[in-house]
């Protein structure tokens with residue numbers, strides 16, 4: 001199996017998590033962050049899952065799993081400590097549901113990567129199930145390299161890209177040249193050092209320079 005990596009919009013999508021331990025908690029945290037409509041079923045759960053329930057962030061059924069619990073979910077995670085229950089969750093799912101079985105990579109129709117998040121910038125690491133510890137280790141190595149400044153830097157590049165693409169008077173080749181120049185490290189450097197006004201001014205100067213050059217030719 002060769003996986004297909006994609007970014008999924010889970011806003012308001014029904015997601016069922018079976019189990020309420022540490023693994024379920026980690027998976028639930030990322031589902032909630034993605035705006036999913038999460039329901040959890042488990043006879044016991046962590047304090048944080050209980051807090052989420054009390055804050056109205058998810059629905060919680062404090063009892064053992066029954067097959068009907070996953071009937072209307074588009075995405076299902078089986079993360080109990082009982083392999084027989086995890087298998088029963090898998091068997092309760094149809095081929096149209098996305099299923100993750102925490103202790104059975106072979107049954108998963110999707111697995112969860114380790115993720116570096118900097119606002120709209122996402123870097124996902126999967127080892128194809130070979131060693132999740134390696135994915136976690138690489139995440140912390142990448143986090144040291146891709147610092148918090150990348151959140152603002154990504155927004156800056158997004159804003160400039162939209163601005164440049166909307167300039168009807170610019171020829172497509174010149175738009176590409178500006179976008180390439182804006183990716184120069186000096187703009188990252190100014191974001192990192194907090195020289196935001198300078199960065200934005202220099203970016204505008206790049207755009208103005210190409211507009212001028214175009215008029216001359």
Ligand SMILES: C[C@@]1(CC(=O)O)C2=NC(=C\c3[nH]c(c(CCC(=O)O)c3CC(=O)O)Cc3[nH]c(c(CC(=O)O)c3CCC(=O)O)/C=C3\N/C(=C\2)[C@@H](CCC(=O)O)[C@]3(C)CC(=O)O)/[C@H]1CCC(=O)O
Nearest residue numbers: 103105111112113114126127128129131132133135136139
């Ligand atoms: C990345 C991450 C995402 C997340 O879960 O959010 C994730 N596991 C993480 C951590 C982690 N998991 C485990 C350890 C203990 C050390 C060890 O055993 O190695 C640690 C490290 C720790 O906790 O410190 C144990 C473990 N994991 C799986 C099995 C079953 C098996 O392999 O058979 C067992 C043995 C259970 C047992 O012993 O009973 C299976 C899966 N775990 C995956 C994802 C998928 C494959 C990802 C890939 O392609 O690499 C897959 C296939 C299914 C899935 O869960 O989607 C998250 C790091 C998040 C982060 O911090 O960045």
Ligand SMILES: NC(=O)c1ccc[n+]([C@@H]2O[C@H](COP(=O)([O-])OP(=O)(O)OC[C@H]3O[C@@H](n4cnc5c(N)ncnc54)[C@H](O)[C@@H]3O)[C@@H](O)[C@H]2O)c1
Nearest residue numbers: 019020021022023024042043044064065079080081102103
């Ligand atoms: N995929 C991963 O990332 C990963 C990482 C570590 C462990 N695991 C596997 O995931 C399993 C869960 O790990 P954990 O640390 O969260 O365990 P845990 O013991 O902290 O939690 C297990 C949870 O399962 C619930 N549970 C037990 N029987 C149930 C039932 N019949 N119906 C519903 N819920 C039930 C318990 O109430 C508990 O909340 C482990 O057994 C391990 O094999 C997977």
